[in-house]
Amino acid sequence: MSWVAHDLEPYAIQRHLGKRVAIIPLLIGSYAPDLTTKWFVYGISVFGVQVKADDPAQFHRGWPGAGFTHSLLFGVVIAALLLLLTHRRIWAFSFLIGQWSHALTDTGDTVGTMLFFPWTQHFALGAWQYAGQIGRFNDAGAYFSGPGFVWDGVWVVLATLGWRTLTRSYFETTVLPVDPIWSWASAAMPAAAVIALYRASYFYGVCRWITWLIWAHVLNNYQFDVSWGGPMWVTGATAGGTTARLGMGPMAGMCPCAGCGFR
Amino acid sequence: MTPGLRTFAVYAVTGGCYITLSVFFPRFILSWVEGAAVLLLVFLVIPFVFDRLRR
Numbered sequence: 633m634s635w636v637a638h639d640l641e642p643y644a645i646q647r648h649l650g651k652r653v654a655i656i657p658l659l660i661g662s663y664a665p666d667l668t669t670k671w672f673v674y675g676i677s678v679f680g681v682q683v684k685a686d687d688p689a690q691f692h693r694g695w696p697g698a699g700f701t702h703s704l705l706f707g708v709v710i711a712a713l714l715l716l717l718t719h720r721r722i723w724a725f726s727f728l729i730g731q732w733s734h735a736l737t738d739t740g741d742t743v744g745t746m747l748f749f750p751w752t753q754h755f756a757l758g759a760w761q762y763a764g765q766i767g768r769f770n771d772a773g774a775y776f777s778g779p780g781f782v783w784d785g786v787w788v789v790l791a792t793l794g795w796r797t798l799t800r801s802y803f804e805t806t807v808l809p810v811d812p813i814w815s816w817a818s819a820a821m822p823a824a825a826v827i828a829l830y831r832a833s834y835f836y837g838v839c840r841w842i843t844w845l846i847w848a849h850v851l852n853n854y855q856f857d858v859s860w861g862g863p864m865w866v867t868g869a870t871a872g873g874t875t876a877r878l879g880m881g882p883m884a885g886m887c888p889c890a891g892c893g894f895r
Numbered sequence: 896m897t898p899g900l901r902t903f904a905v906y907a908v909t910g911g912c913y914i915t916l917s918v919f920f921p922r923f924i925l926s927w928v929e930g931a932a933v934l935l936l937v938f939l940v941i942p943f944v945f946d947r948l949r950r
Contacts, residue, residue, distance in 0.1 A: 639927075663927075769921070799899075824902075825939035829931065831906075836930030839910050843917040843925060851918060 633692075633764060634737045635775055635844070636784035638662045639837025640791040641733045646807070647794035653726040654811040657714070659833055661730025664710065665701040665738070666692075674768040688765040689869035693743045695752045702738055703749035707731035722810055740783060742861070742868045754871035758861050759783070761868030770866075773854040776844045778862040788841055791834055798831055909937050 642658040660667075673692045675684025685691035693699040700706055707728045715724035738745045744756025760780035763771045775781060796802055800823075807830060808814045817826045828835075848854040857863035896904070913933050917925045 772921075821939055822942070824942070825935060828934040828938040832931040832934055833927070835906065835910060835934060836927050839913050839917065839930060840925055843914050843921065846914070846918050847921055 633666075633741055633762060633771075633775075634780065634784065635772070636837045636841045637737050637787045638666075638734055639833045639840075640784075640787040641737065642730055643791045643797055643834055644787065644794060645729060645733065647797045649729075650806055651810050652722070653729060654722045654813075655726075655807055655830065656811060656813055657723040657726040658730040661707065661710075661727035661732075662734050664727070664731050665706070665734045669698045669701060673764045674771070689743045689762055689871070692764060693738070693745055693754065693762075694871065695746060695749065699746050700749045702735045702745035702747075704732060704735060704747055705749055707735065741780070742870045744871060756871065761861065761863060761866050762870070763866050763868050765869055766866065772844050773848045773852060774863055774866040774868075776848040777854045777856050777858075779858050779860065781841070781845065782858055784841055788838055791837070798834060800827055803827055803830055905937065909933060 639662075642655060642662050645658060646653060646655055669692055672683070672685050673688040675682055677683075687694075690699075691697040693702055710731065711724040711728040714727055715721060718724075735745050735747060739747065739755045740757045740759045741762040742756055742758045742760070743762040744754040744758075746752050747755045760778045760783070761774055763774040766774070797806075808818070814826065814830075817829065849856070855863065855865055857865065913924070913930065923929075
């Protein structure tokens, strides 16, 4: 999984597509695959009872499970529903682009995504470990120690290089005219607050990238390992025998035993 | 200081405070909703309160 890329990719896409996309459905599409499932991957405590998926990776990315939310078809179906209900092509197209970017980005880890669901083949680059099964904090420690945080860093740089998309003039000339939601928001609150909302995902993405890095390596002592498939000190999940490797993944030479962690 | 630079400084200080709080209380603070709420607090609620106090 990716942590910060999903916050920042929409701004890079916005920069390239300009008035052809609307940022709100683009962001919702980018968050959509995890929107209703992530809490169950890490688990929550309800009145002292722990509610969590038995097999987080299977639930998150697999079938049976909610893995279909990370498929290209899911984006097409929801975009078609959006078009049917709202008759706004730009909303449907923006949602589709956002959701596809999420589904493609998540092929970077060791579990990958079922891009062409209902075909249940997983596509995984295996560049960094999928470690959702060890809980949110350890997952953060692993992700921000391996190639995942470098990948997110690329998006921090790309979104920041496109800083003009975050300016007030860009917002007023390119973002606001294509989506009536911003006009409604402008009628309800001051311009500075509306622009702050437009910038919120960028702000949140950059802040949490910095925060988790400090948390993992200053407050805690997680070891950096940015080698391909790292960090090797964590036993990451894979999609078992159903993963098609797009590139050089950590699965090569790995012990099939889930527990021993031998590589 | 130009208005653009002043706005950037406000975001930078807000981000610094948010990161400091999040590092020590990640369980409670580090989520999208809180991130947006912090921005709305700085750019909507605080100016509104100041405006009311000045009148």
